[in-house]
Amino acid sequence: MERRKFIRNIGLSGALTGFGGVVSVKGSSLFRNQNDSIKGTTFNLNYAPHFGMFKNHAKDLEDQLQFMYDQGFRSLEDNGLMKRPKEDQKRIAHKMTKLGMAMGVFVIDGGGNWKTSLTTGKKEFREAFVNECKKAVEVARLVNAKWMTVVPGFFERKLSMGIQTANVIEALRRGAEVLEPHGLTMVLEPLSDTPELFLRHADQTYMICKAVNSPSCKILYDIYHMQKNEGHLISNMEACWSEIAYIQIGDNPGRKEPGTGEINYENIFKYIHEKGYKGILGMEHGNMHPGKDGELALIEAYRQADPLL
Known part of the structure; x- marks a missing residue:
C-alpha cells in the first residue's frame, strides 16, 4: 500500500486503539515495534x-528533550522561548548542549504581536521592535539560537500598500542592524490566520527581504500557511528559494502531522532534500490523535514521509 494512504487509513479507520503503548492495526503492534527498532536513528x-x-x-522540559532525541530528532523549536524564565532558558540550553541538539526559531514579540503593527510607520512600534531585537540577541546567545520569527502585524487600512511596505522595510532594516553583527537572522512569516494580516504571500515576503x-532578514516558509494562502x-518555494532560511510544517486541513491532510509531504520533503537544505524544519502543528499512541503515530508519520537517501 502507498505510504501516504497507509498513514491516512490509520486515521480514518480509528485504528489507534491501543492503550498500553501498543497501537493495533489489523491485529499488529505496528508503531511500537517499528519505533523500538529505529529508536535513536x-x-x-x-x-x-x-x-x-x-x-x-x-513531562519535565529536560525529559521531553531526551525523549525527542531518543526518537531521532536533533533540534527543538520553541516559539515562546523569550517569555520563559531565564532559569528555564538555561536548563533548556544545558540539556540541548549535552545532547548536541540545535535550537530552531523563537518569536520576537515586538514584531510578532499583531496589536503592534510595523505597517503604520509609528515610531513607538518601530522602537519597540528594535528593543525586542536587542533582547532577542541575549536570548539567542544563551541558547545558541540563530533564527527568530517576525510578523510585521496588521494591514493598515488608512495607508496604501506601497507606504505600508516601505514602513515595514524601514523597521526591518533597523532590526537587521541589531542582529547582523551577531550572525543572527530574523525570518519573516507570511500567515493565513486572518486576511487582516499584512504579510500573507511568499512573493511579497521575498520582495521585502x-x-x-x-543576511539577517530572510523568509520563514510555513508550508501549512502557504498551502492555505x-x-x-x-x-x-523554488521561486523564493534564495531567501528561504527556515521551514515549518503542518498538514492542511487541521494543521496536524504529515499524512493527515491534502499536502503531499513525501514529494515536498523529497524536493527540500534534493535542494540540499541543511536547515531546520519546525514541526509547528498539533497531534492528530491523543495520548501516547497518537504521539507514536506522529513519529511514524515522519518516518514514512522522510526522504530516502
Whole structure:
C-alpha cells in the first residue's frame, strides 16, 4: 500500500486503539515495534518538535528533550522561548548542549504581536521592535539560537500598500542592524490566520527581504500557511528559494502531522532534500490523535514521509 494512504487509513479507520503503548492495526503492534527498532536513528531532514508534542511520554522540559532525541530528532523549536524564565532558558540550553541538539526559531514579540503593527510607520512600534531585537540577541546567545520569527502585524487600512511596505522595510532594516553583527537572522512569516494580516504571500515576503538586503532578514516558509494562502508549494518555494532560511510544517486541513491532510509531504520533503537544505524544519502543528499512541503515530508519520537517501 502507498505510504501516504497507509498513514491516512490509520486515521480514518480509528485504528489507534491501543492503550498500553501498543497501537493495533489489523491485529499488529505496528508503531511500537517499528519505533523500538529505529529508536535513536536520526532523520534525513532536520525536523524540530516543540515542547508539549510528546507530553504523554515526558513531562519535565529536560525529559521531553531526551525523549525527542531518543526518537531521532536533533533540534527543538520553541516559539515562546523569550517569555520563559531565564532559569528555564538555561536548563533548556544545558540539556540541548549535552545532547548536541540545535535550537530552531523563537518569536520576537515586538514584531510578532499583531496589536503592534510595523505597517503604520509609528515610531513607538518601530522602537519597540528594535528593543525586542536587542533582547532577542541575549536570548539567542544563551541558547545558541540563530533564527527568530517576525510578523510585521496588521494591514493598515488608512495607508496604501506601497507606504505600508516601505514602513515595514524601514523597521526591518533597523532590526537587521541589531542582529547582523551577531550572525543572527530574523525570518519573516507570511500567515493565513486572518486576511487582516499584512504579510500573507511568499512573493511579497521575498520582495521585502530583497529590499531590506541583509543576511539577517530572510523568509520563514510555513508550508501549512502557504498551502492555505496560495498553493503551488514547490514552484513557489523554488521561486523564493534564495531567501528561504527556515521551514515549518503542518498538514492542511487541521494543521496536524504529515499524512493527515491534502499536502503531499513525501514529494515536498523529497524536493527540500534534493535542494540540499541543511536547515531546520519546525514541526509547528498539533497531534492528530491523543495520548501516547497518537504521539507514536506522529513519529511514524515522519518516518514514512522522510526522504530516502
